[in-house]
Amino acid sequence: MALRINFHQRLDDLKERLLVMAGMAEQAIQRSIEAYTTRDLSICELVFRSEPAINKLEREIDQMALDLLAMEQPMAIDLRFILSVIRINADLERVGDQAVNIAVRVREMGAFANIDLPVDIPRLASLAAAMVRKALQAFIEADAELARSVLMLDDQVDDMNNSAFYSLSSLIKERPELTPQSLNALIIARNLERVGDHATNIAEDVIFWVRGFDVRHNSRPAEAVTDSL
Amino acid sequence: MGVDILVESLNAWYGTTHTLQDINLRIPANHATALIGPSGCGKSTFVRCLNRMHETNPDARATGMVRMGEIDIYKDASPVEIRRRVGMVFQRPNPFPTMSIYDNVISGLKLNGFRNRRILDETVERSLKQAALWEEVKDDLKKKSGASLSGGQQQRLCIARAVAVDPEVLLMDEPASALDPVSTSKIEDLIFHLKAQYTIVIVTHNMQQAARVAENTGFFLSGKMVEFDSTHKIFTNPRDKRTEDYITGRFG
Numbered sequence: 001m002a003l004r005i006n007f008h009q010r011l012d013d014l015k016e017r018l019l020v021m022a023g024m025a026e027q028a029i030q031r032s033i034e035a036y037t038t039r040d041l042s043i044c045e046l047v048f049r050s051e052p053a054i055n056k057l058e059r060e061i062d063q064m065a066l067d068l069l070a071m072e073q074p075m076a077i078d079l080r081f082i083l084s085v086i087r088i089n090a091d092l093e094r095v096g097d098q099a100v101n102i103a104v105r106v107r108e109m110g111a112f113a114n115i116d117l118p119v120d121i122p123r124l125a126s127l128a129a130a131m132v133r134k135a136l137q138a139f140i141e142a143d144a145e146l147a148r149s150v151l152m153l154d155d156q157v158d159d160m161n162n163s164a165f166y167s168l169s170s171l172i173k174e175r176p177e178l179t180p181q182s183l184n185a186l187i188i189a190r191n192l193e194r195v196g197d198h199a200t201n202i203a204e205d206v207i208f209w210v211r212g213f214d215v216r217h218n219s220r221p222a223e224a225v226t227d228s229l
Numbered sequence: 230m231g232v233d234i235l236v237e238s239l240n241a242w243y244g245t246t247h248t249l250q251d252i253n254l255r256i257p258a259n260h261a262t263a264l265i266g267p268s269g270c271g272k273s274t275f276v277r278c279l280n281r282m283h284e285t286n287p288d289a290r291a292t293g294m295v296r297m298g299e300i301d302i303y304k305d306a307s308p309v310e311i312r313r314r315v316g317m318v319f320q321r322p323n324p325f326p327t328m329s330i331y332d333n334v335i336s337g338l339k340l341n342g343f344r345n346r347r348i349l350d351e352t353v354e355r356s357l358k359q360a361a362l363w364e365e366v367k368d369d370l371k372k373k374s375g376a377s378l379s380g381g382q383q384q385r386l387c388i389a390r391a392v393a394v395d396p397e398v399l400l401m402d403e404p405a406s407a408l409d410p411v412s413t414s415k416i417e418d419l420i421f422h423l424k425a426q427y428t429i430v431i432v433t434h435n436m437q438q439a440a441r442v443a444e445n446t447g448f449f450l451s452g453k454m455v456e457f458d459s460t461h462k463i464f465t466n467p468r469d470k471r472t473e474d475y476i477t478g479r480f481g
Binding site: 004007008073074075076077078079080212 | 436437464465466467472473476477478479
């Protein structure tokens with residue numbers, strides 16, 4: 001006989017709200033990249049305007065999770081789910097912040113000539129966005145295997161960010177007049193690298209929820225997906 | 230001091246109903262071990278096998294081994310001897326209603342022939358202090374009956390009565406389920422302190438209570454022990470799907 005139907009319905013509601021939050025954060029990051037590639041400042045405005053809604057939803061989700069912890073005394077997979085939601089919620093809000101940071105840089109870059117910089121921001125952005133998308137897909141499907149594949153991508157994003165640092169530093173030395181554009185691009189690369197980190201955190205939380213293993217800081221990643229429940 | 234309890238191939242029947250099926254576990258000394266599971270799963274029968282109360286029912290029988298410390302309780306000792314080593318506290322407080330508080334505490338000792346007044350006085354004070362009841366009743370020990378106390382006090386009186394005979398093991402069958410939250414907290418605090426001296430086995434339907442008081446937890450279902458592990462493991466990441474379904478309320 002199924003029990004605690006109301007509680008499980010509230011868990012479903014919590015998941016649904018987090019997915020709304022995820023959609024908003026993902027859209028914000030995509031828009032900020034579109035603003036970069038097109039240098040369209042009106043898209044930057046859309047990113048700025050979406051931030052208060054993301055922040056509001058973050059508080060709402062935290063409150064829902066807090067209520068469930070206080071009122072339902074969840075156990076085992078339900079407890080892990082709620083803890084994961086709280087952490088993923090914070091990471092999604094930070095992804096939204098990174099989108100705003102990128103949009104701010106794009107707006108700054110608008111004051112300067114649009115030159116060809118030695119950094120492939122769209123590729124870095126596409127990789128970071130793919131990590132977020134995969135991590136959220138893993139959350140939707142409770143798929144620890146898929147979540148683990150996200151962890152593998154983080155090194156690529158880090159490498160691209162590092163190479164952006166070296167190529168843009170060299171450019172600044174060689175052509176100091178391009179320092180403002182180079183610095184802005186450098187910061188955007190750094191913002192995208194942080195988006196990848198948040199996606200990694202989300203994937204780790206999915207593994208914790210589904211498998212019950214804490215894989216943060218490279219602890220037990222292999223076992224986390226091979227051990228059965 | 231408490232002793233380890235080793236259970237091997239324990240089976241129990243009521244008539245033709247096989248209520249416990251091949252139970253194997255080791256309950257460590259001086260720890261609290263919680264047993265959880267739906268009604269009728271066999272956890273109370275299991276506890277009753279640990280002090281040979283199960284066999285008091287004419288239809289009931291049990292096979293297998295239960296070793297407490299060095300003693301095989303079904304081979305090396307009589308039921309009377311076992312019940313001196315194993316105290317039990319039940320769901321409903323059951324003090325002897327016409328006896329004074331004092332006489333309730335020493336009833337077990339008197340049954341065993343103790344008459345020395347000084348030892349009896351000392352035992353009453355020690356036991357009531359262990360049960361965290363001394364301060365509340367010390368002036369009324371012989372004036373008030375056990376039945377005149379509140380439900381929570383009665384249950385602590387029953388714990389005092391159980392520890393008065395200096396057992397090695399304390400069995401508690403839902404000891405706080407009939408009590409209010411304040412009395413429940415007192416009983417839980419007591420369990421925490423008592424396990425320094427006794428091995429405690431507690432049957433409970435309150436999973437938060439199991440999580441609060443016990444280091445280890447066993448989950449029973451349909452006469453079998455599905456899972457036995459640290460309480461932390463059972464309540465955060467149990468190995469067996471049936472355990473998880475039960476503690477998360479997905480069946481009951």
